[in-house]
Amino acid sequence: KQEVTQIPAALSVPEGENLVLNCSFTDSAIYNLQWFRQDPGKGLTSLLLIQSSQREQTSGRLNASLDKSSGRSTLYIAASQPGDSATYLCAVRPEIQGAQKLVFGQGTRLTINP
Amino acid sequence: ETGVTQTPRHLVMGMTNKKSLKCEQHLGHNAMYWYKQSAKKPLELMFVYSLEERVENNSVPSRFSPECPNSSHLFLHLHTLQPEDSALYLCASSQDSRRELFFGEGSRLTVL
Numbered sequence: 001k002q003e004v005t006q007i008p009a010a011l012s013v014p015e016g017e018n019l020v021l022n023c024s025f026t027d028s029a030i031y032n033l034q035w036f037r038q039d040p041g042k043g044l045t046s047l048l049l050i051q052s053s054q055r056e057q058t059s060g061r062l063n064a065s066l067d068k069s070s071g072r073s074t075l076y077i078a079a080s081q082p083g084d085s086a087t088y089l090c091a092v093r094p095e096i097q098g099a100q101k102l103v104f105g106q107g108t109r110l111t112i113n114p
Numbered sequence: 115e116t117g118v119t120q121t122p123r124h125l126v127m128g129m130t131n132k133k134s135l136k137c138e139q140h141l142g143h144n145a146m147y148w149y150k151q152s153a154k155k156p157l158e159l160m161f162v163y164s165l166e167e168r169v170e171n172n173s174v175p176s177r178f179s180p181e182c183p184n185s186s187h188l189f190l191h192l193h194t195l196q197p198e199d200s201a202l203y204l205c206a207s208s209q210d211s212r213r214e215l216f217f218g219e220g221s222r223l224t225v226l
Contacts, residue, residue: 046217
């Protein structure tokens, strides 16, 4: 059974710092991995989608990497801003034929202090 | 604005009530999903519809009843719920069942 873990559960850093959020998964047979952001009481906003054949994806100040064989992904945020404060979730889609189910981690709650 | 709209945003209901949550997507996607988000738990997939056909029912109690009348609309009918069903219910859609997911803002449900 696929399990996704995100450590730490919460992180607080000063504005302007570069930071890395971690995601690990137990079964390397994945089709893709997606990073989301969730603001309090709101839905999820998709940040980046990495296919299993890719090593990384970039969008603005965000860079996500994928090491499928070791079951790890990282989300790098450059020059953090208070507006980046949110919960960040990663989710993997199993490689099983017909798998519609994303398996989510519990998220890392990020606070950027001005 | 993600292109996925959920109503109502907040709902309070008694255990004997019947209510429905609605989701509409304007993205031309053909797969739609209901997820449940409870405090201190990962998101849980409830139902998946692909081309208006239910393709996954993730052991959800029968007091939750989904309906997908067309590829743009998804409902979650609620009846005789329990207080532990209080949660944020999130709708999502994707171009097909393996593509990037886009979520709505969620419906916050409180069962008294």
